[in-house]
Structures are given as C-alpha cells and as structure tokens.
Amino acid sequence: MPTYTITELAREFDITARAIRFYEDQGLLSPSREGAGGRNRVYTPRDRTRLKLTLRGKRLGLSLAEIKSLVDMYETPKDSVAQMHRFLSVLSQHRETLEQQREDIEMSLAEIQAHEDECKRLLASHESGVSSAIGT
Numbered sequence: 001m002p003t004y005t006i007t008e009l010a011r012e013f014d015i016t017a018r019a020i021r022f023y024e025d026q027g028l029l030s031p032s033r034e035g036a037g038g039r040n041r042v043y044t045p046r047d048r049t050r051l052k053l054t055l056r057g058k059r060l061g062l063s064l065a066e067i068k069s070l071v072d073m074y075e076t077p078k079d080s081v082a083q084m085h086r087f088l089s090v091l092s093q094h095r096e097t098l099e100q101q102r103e104d105i106e107m108s109l110a111e112i113q114a115h116e117d118e119c120k121r122l123l124a125s126h127e128s129g130v131s132s133a134i135g136t
Contacts, residue, residue, distance in 0.1 A: 001044065002045060003043060003044060004042075004043040004044075004047070004048055004103050005040070005041070005042070005043045006021070006031075006041050009043055009047075009048060009051060011053055011080050013051060013052070015055070018068070020051065023051065023054055023064075024041075026064050026067055026068065027049060027068060028050055028051070028054050028064070028071065029043065029047045029050055029054075029066065030047065031043045031044070031047055032044075047062070050071055053070075054067050054071065055069070057070065057071075060091075060094065061094060061098065062090065062094060066090050066094075069086075069090075070083075070086070070087060070090065072073065073086060073087075
C-alpha cells in the first residue's frame with residue numbers, strides 16, 4: 001500500500017503543510033507517526049482521499065463540521081440512502097444560503113448603481129451650470 005508524506009500531499013493538492021496539519025487537528029485526517037519521537041507523519045490512501053474530499057467540500061463552501069460529518073458518513077457503509085439524504089440536506093441548506101447572499105449582493109449592487117447615477121447627474125448638472133456661468 002502506498003504512503004505519502006505531508007510534503008507530497010501539500011505539493012499534489014497545492015496547499016500548505018500547515019493546512020494539512022490543521023485538517024489533522026480538526027479530525028479530518030489521522031496519519032500514523034514514524035521516526036524519532038513520531039515526528040514524521042505518514043499518510044495512507046485513505047488520508048489522501050479524505051483530504052481530497054475535504055478540499056472539494058471547501059470549494060463547495062461547506063463548513064469543516066459539515067465536511068467532517070459527510071466524510072465520516074462516507075466511510076461507514078451502513079446505509080447509503082441515509083448518506084445521500086444527509087448530503088442532499090446539507091447541499092440544500094448551502095444552496096439557500098448562497099441564494100440569499102446572491103439576493104443581498106444584487107440589492108447592494110442596485111443601491112450602488114442608484115448612488116452612482118445620482119452622483120453623475122449632480123456632476124453633470126454642476127458642470128453645465130459652471131460652463132453657463134463662464135460663457136456669460
């Protein structure tokens with residue numbers, strides 16, 4: 001069975017070793033230890049898969065708690081239907097959050113556009129007033 005060092009995984013996934021250690025602290029990874037005093041982390045294909053799933057979850061915008069819950073479920077083949085329902089629930093909640101954020105952003109952009117339009121109108125009004133005063 002192949003194993004990986006922290007440096008190899010960091011390079012493969014283009015993340016820092018510090019990030020990998022953080023995911024380990026969060027219970028997402030559990031490498032074995034080798035060397036003097038167990039200083040060297042040794043990652044298995046299982047750890048590599050968990051890291052890959054963690055990074056995928058982060059890209060989807062899931063919290064680490066949600067990712068851990070889903071990754072842990074993935075490893076327990078008790079009931080794949082229940083796992084899929086749970087995953088759908090998490091995705092649905094995340095979709096609702098993102099849609100609300102999008103609505104908020106669109107509202108903010110509309111307000112910014114209205115302020116920009118008003119400023120441009122006032123500037124144009126001011127500039128035409130100044131040029132009229134100069135021309136008289």
